[in-house]
Amino acid sequence: MALLEVRNLIKHFVRRHGPWRAPTVVKAVDDVSFAIEEGEMFGLVGESGSGKSTTGRCILRLIEPTAGDVFFRGENVLQFSRARMRRARRDMQIVFQDPYSSLNPRMRAGDIVEEPLIIHRLGSKAERRARVGELFTLVGLDRDHLARYPHEFSGGQRQRIGIARALALSPALIIADEAVSALDVSIQAQVVRLMLELKDRLKLTYLFIAHDLRLVENICDRVAVMYLGKIVEIGTTPTLFASPTHPYTRALLSAVPVLDPDAPRQRITLDPDSFDAGAPLKEVGASHWAAV
Amino acid sequence: MPDPLLDVQRLTVVFEGARSMVTAVDNVSFEIAPGETLGLVGESGSGKSVTAFSILRLLQPPGRVASGRVVFEGRDLLSFPEREMRQVRGARISLIFQEPMTALNPVMRVGDQIAEALTVHGLGDKNEARARAVELLDAVHIPDARRRVRDYPHQLSGGMRQRVMIAIALACHPPLVIADEPTTALDVTIQAQVLDLLRELRARYNLALLLITHDFGVIAEMADRVAVMHNGLLVEQGPVRQILRAPVHDYTRRLLAAVPGMRVGGRQGRG
Numbered sequence: 001m002a003l004l005e006v007r008n009l010i011k012h013f014v015r016r017h018g019p020w021r022a023p024t025v026v027k028a029v030d031d032v033s034f035a036i037e038e039g040e041m042f043g044l045v046g047e048s049g050s051g052k053s054t055t056g057r058c059i060l061r062l063i064e065p066t067a068g069d070v071f072f073r074g075e076n077v078l079q080f081s082r083a084r085m086r087r088a089r090r091d092m093q094i095v096f097q098d099p100y101s102s103l104n105p106r107m108r109a110g111d112i113v114e115e116p117l118i119i120h121r122l123g124s125k126a127e128r129r130a131r132v133g134e135l136f137t138l139v140g141l142d143r144d145h146l147a148r149y150p151h152e153f154s155g156g157q158r159q160r161i162g163i164a165r166a167l168a169l170s171p172a173l174i175i176a177d178e179a180v181s182a183l184d185v186s187i188q189a190q191v192v193r194l195m196l197e198l199k200d201r202l203k204l205t206y207l208f209i210a211h212d213l214r215l216v217e218n219i220c221d222r223v224a225v226m227y228l229g230k231i232v233e234i235g236t237t238p239t240l241f242a243s244p245t246h247p248y249t250r251a252l253l254s255a256v257p258v259l260d261p262d263a264p265r266q267r268i269t270l271d272p273d274s275f276d277a278g279a280p281l282k283e284v285g286a287s288h289w290a291a292v
Numbered sequence: 293m294p295d296p297l298l299d300v301q302r303l304t305v306v307f308e309g310a311r312s313m314v315t316a317v318d319n320v321s322f323e324i325a326p327g328e329t330l331g332l333v334g335e336s337g338s339g340k341s342v343t344a345f346s347i348l349r350l351l352q353p354p355g356r357v358a359s360g361r362v363v364f365e366g367r368d369l370l371s372f373p374e375r376e377m378r379q380v381r382g383a384r385i386s387l388i389f390q391e392p393m394t395a396l397n398p399v400m401r402v403g404d405q406i407a408e409a410l411t412v413h414g415l416g417d418k419n420e421a422r423a424r425a426v427e428l429l430d431a432v433h434i435p436d437a438r439r440r441v442r443d444y445p446h447q448l449s450g451g452m453r454q455r456v457m458i459a460i461a462l463a464c465h466p467p468l469v470i471a472d473e474p475t476t477a478l479d480v481t482i483q484a485q486v487l488d489l490l491r492e493l494r495a496r497y498n499l500a501l502l503l504i505t506h507d508f509g510v511i512a513e514m515a516d517r518v519a520v521m522h523n524g525l526l527v528e529q530g531p532v533r534q535i536l537r538a539p540v541h542d543y544t545r546r547l548l549a550a551v552p553g554m555r556v557g558g559r560q561g562r563g
Contacts, residue, residue, distance in 0.1 A: 047479040047480065047481065048479055155336075184335035184336050184506065185335065185506060185508075185547065185550045185551055186335060186546060186547060186550040187335075188550065189549075189550035189552075192552075211479070211480065212552070213480065214509070214551075214552040214553040215552040217552070217553060218552045218553055219552075251481060252480065252481060254484075255480045255481040255483065255484035256480055256484075256509065257483075257484075257487070257507070257509025257510055257512060257513045258509070258512060258513070259508055259509055259512045259536065259551065259553060260512060260536070261512045261513075261515075261532050261533055261536065262533070265513070267484055267488065270481070
């Protein structure tokens with residue numbers, strides 16, 4: 001059984017333009033299905049507005065989906081009561097992109113990491129402080145900096161605080177929403193290495209939402225490509241990158257700068273009329289599906 | 293070797309506080325030949341943008357150039373009176389910023405913004421400048437340019453705004469364009485289009501480009517030569533193939549090793 005299974009997930013945002021004009025519907029997530037196995041690093045890629053972050057948020061019900069099912073360990077979390085959902089979130093945590101805006105600037109780093117333990121009423125004060133100390137060490141932060149405020153940390157360190165906070169409740173699934181996108185490349189490499197280490201050590205499963213295809217190619221086991229609210233292609237990383245099948249995936253991969261100045265450059269421009277936007281995913285190879 | 297178009301000699305820039313002084317750019321020297329693209333790479337705080345701002349003398353206090361020379365077309369820009377410097381900016385050296393939404397005037401039609409770039413330098417009257425604005429939007433491949441000149445920046449997509457910025461930068465046919473992270477805020481498919489456009493315009497107008505970026509992919513696509521900055525120092529400089537394949541300085545090696553999909557000293561392959 002998959003750890004997480006998303007079935008026919010739909011999120012429509014309705015924009016109203018006043019009483020005399022018809023509302024417009026934005027289909028941010030438009031019938032998305034995928035499953036993530038325990039211990040997998042699953043990449044969800046796409047450009048701005050493709051619906052990848054909305055998908056992540058719908059799984060945690062930070063945004064309520066319009067329709068669909070989200071099974072976590074076989075249970076449909078969309079049918080959970082609020083209290084049951086709150087307990088379920090102990091197992092599913094999110095790390096956000098911007099370490100500058102996602103941490104409360106008026107809380108000390110130690111308190112930020114401790115807060116989830118307080119919310120879920122776990123342990124005595126002494127036990128919680130001990131756990132926070134452990135978490136600091138686990139993510140490579142200095143325990144002497146527990147009393148510092150977020151602005152006293154660098155971007156990479158701040159993202160470590162965000163990771164420590166996400167790990168406080170010992171979750172099984174981490175949704176990393178562009179978690180390293182805002183970081184300088186050398187810092188990004190360090191945080192990615194940490195995330196991979198933690199994956200092995202704590203048996204974590206990741207939904208890794210990102211726009212950086214080179215990064216995803218390097219760290220993810222499987223990848224799904226989103227375009228205009230739909231998954232247009234999904235497969236194991238080596239297969240999908242070696243033989244992209246959907247016209248959008250091809251265009252996207254051809255746009256990534258190649259790190260070799262002498263490599264031939266063949267840009268593929270996407271012709272939206274060249275494919276059927278409503279086509280269902282079909283198997284195009286071993287563990288490889290595309291909406292063609 | 294022709295005379296360099298831009299010759300930055302031992303440039304040092306400091307930021308002075310009440311009790312402390314930070315050297316943001318430390319004794320940096322490099323040259324750019326006419327038509328050449330120099331990629332200036334480094335991480336946040338390395339001093340690459342400060343270097344660009346110093347060349348154009350757009351540095352704000354407490355930052356100031358402590359020493360060095362910025363020789364452009366044979367003359368030291370640092371010795372120019374401000375009035376003369378204004379004739380260099382935009383006309384001889386122009387600047388493309390990362391964030392077109394903040395660099396463009398939100399309450400001015402894009403055509404007027406392009407026309408303004410021409411009229412402030414005395415290149416044509418209002419009507420000529422307006423006609424030229426349409427030509428320039430055409431040159432940066434904005435469809436339906438005749439209608440688009442009347443748009444405000446918020447009516448354009450991010451990629452189109454960056455094209456407008458490029459049109460403004462090219463309005464006076466400057467021999468040198470400084471592009472500070474020109475595609476960083478863009479999606480990868482839009483980035484590819486903007487890089488293709490820059491390459492095309494560079495060839496058509498024989499532009500020299502000082503391309504500031506943190507992305508080695510952009511460097512590999514665009515640069516003839518590369519200069520690597522770290523903590524205000526220029527640690528390594530050389531032809532793009534040499535820097536990417538056989539970096540010498542330890543920092544360059546570490547930086548390249550951190551790039552996903554990069555194997556230092558070897559060829560990277562896809563699939």
